[in-house]
Amino acid sequence: MRIIVRADTVASVTRQSDSSSVPFPISTYYLSVDSLFGVIRSSTLDSLVVKYNDTYGYPESLDISPQLHPVDGGVLYRTSNLHIP
Numbered sequence: 571m572r573i574i575v576r577a578d579t580v581a582s583v584t585r586q587s588d589s590s591s592v593p594f595p596i597s598t599y600y601l602s603v604d605s606l607f608g609v610i611r612s613s614t615l616d617s618l619v620v621k622y623n624d625t626y627g628y629p630e631s632l633d634i635s636p637q638l639h640p641v642d643g644g645v646l647y648r649t650s651n652l653h654i655p
Contacts, residue, residue, distance in 0.1 A: 571583055571585060606629045606647060613634075623649075629649060630648065633645075
């Protein structure tokens, strides 16, 4: 997925495989880097594992697993190839 963020808000989400746009509200499931930091700061989750980029400090991997309530599932966010156009 290619995610464009403007003014701290996800502006568009495009599938890299076929260049199709992901419609809202589905695209609201994709988070900006600032939003990922917000998830980390406000976390009251059972399990939260974060791997930060060594050079720039943004979260490269954010793994959320509700260990106490496994039927609720979990989520894994990954970031890569970040740049400012």
